Amino acid sequence: MAERIVKEVQVPVDFSGQRLDQVSTELFEDFSRSRIQSWIKEGTILVDGKKVKAKEKVFGGETISLSVLVENQEVHLPEDIPLSIVYEDDDILVINKPSGLVVHPASGHRDGTLLNAILHHAPEVGHVPRAGIVHRLDKETTGLMVVAKTLAAQTDLVSQLQDRSMGREYEAITIGVMTGGGVVDEPIGRHPHNRQKMAVEPIHGKEAITHFRLVKRFKNHTHIRLKLETGRTHQIRVHMSFVKFPLVGDPQYAGRLKMPKACSPELQEGIRLFRRQALHAKKLELTHPISGEFMEWEVDLPEDMQHLIELLKQDMEESGSDDSEYY
Missing domain, CATH: 3.30.2350.10 (Pseudouridine synthase)
Structure with a gap:
């Protein structure tokens, strides 16, 4: 069984002066460099509609197109798994x-x-x-x-x-109390020592931009809303950890579990039992690919995050803290 893969991207000016095979590997990140090089040689990767050599340099603004028939090595079977x-x-x-x-x-x-x-x-x-x-x-x-x-x-x-016209907004609960929102503009790439993780990589990383704003501050945590400009692997988790506000429950980027000082037994248990990153893709905006209609959807937080937020609120109330800091 084979599938036709068709992709077309414009070369960013940041890649000016780099080899075609290097740039194509960055832009078509699902494929290895050796495969990219063979496709360039075969002429299935074109620059402005023309066949060029892998070592040729690009200068930004060119259109790189890929059209190739790829044999699937695996056949994925349908399974009756409920979908929401x-x-x-x-x-x-x-x-x-x-x-x-x-x-x-x-x-x-x-x-x-x-x-x-x-x-x-x-x-x-x-x-x-x-x-x-x-x-x-x-x-x-x-x-x-x-x-x-x-x-x-x-x-x-x-x-x-x-082209970043698809809007994606998330909500998360972070460890630590933020004083305000902001933007994290730091490139992300593979962690140099742990291939299962990503990290901020100033030299070899790819552009990654995350906007965040406060929803509510708690005693030791913050409920935030985030919007992505880019879609790098683990982007929100890496960026929030980088600015020292990792997500509650994140097994890879939050470090060893530490209980906040002077929190209720109920909250301690809730945090201990929350064993996933507290992250939810809440809103999606796009232009319908066929009708051209602008469409948007928003879904409630899952029950586990709602429960954790209730525990955080209760902990604030029991300690006599101000419970009005919504944004």
């Missing part, structure tokens, strides 16, 4: 992903994924690369995701992600 569907038509599917659901099969998670569930719910997406999945959420992150049901819809949605 927020919206669906002939072209797109919007779901509210629960915690614990892996988005795409990978080592250690060959089945039981969102992709398997989508193939069962809408078998026609089997003809679309990656079953129409255009962006991902971490396994334990909850919230809104859009899936393309046709190749045309997928191409358009990927374009919206690349």
Whole structure:
């Protein structure tokens, strides 16, 4: 079984002076550099519609296009896994992903994924690369995701992600009390010593921008709303940890579990039992890929985050702290 992969990107000026194969590897990050180089040699990667050599330099503004037929080494099977569907038509599917659901099969998670569930719910997406999945959420992150049901819809949605016109807003609970919102503009790449993690990498990282604002301050925590300009792996988790406000429950970026001083036994238990990053994709905005209509959806926080927020409120009230600091 083979799938046709079609991608087109414009070279950012930041890449001026770099080799075509280097730039293409950065822009088409799902593929290895060796595969990229072979496609350039075959002419399936073009620059402004022309075949060029891998060592040729780009200067920014060129259009790099990829059109290739890739043989799938694995056949993913449909599985009857319940989906929380927020919206669906002939072209797109919007779901509210629960915690614990892996988005795409990978080592250690060959089945039981969102992709398997989508193939069962809408078998026609089997003809679309990656079953129409255009962006991902971490396994334990909850919230809104859009899936393309046709190749045309997928191409358009990927374009919206690349030009940053698709709006994605999240809510999170951080460790520590913030004094105000802000922006984290720090490049993200693989952690130099732990390949399972990401990190702020000033030299080799890719551009990553996260905006955040306060929703409410608690005694030792902050409820925040975040908006992404870019979509790097673990972006929110890495950026919040970098500015010393890691997410509650984050097993990779929050460090060893420490209980805040003078908090209630109920809150201590709630924090101890919260064993995932407190992060939820709350709002999604996009232009419908076929009709051109602007669309938006918003879903409530999951029960575990709502419960944690209630415990934080109760802890403030019991200590006599001001409970009016909503933003």
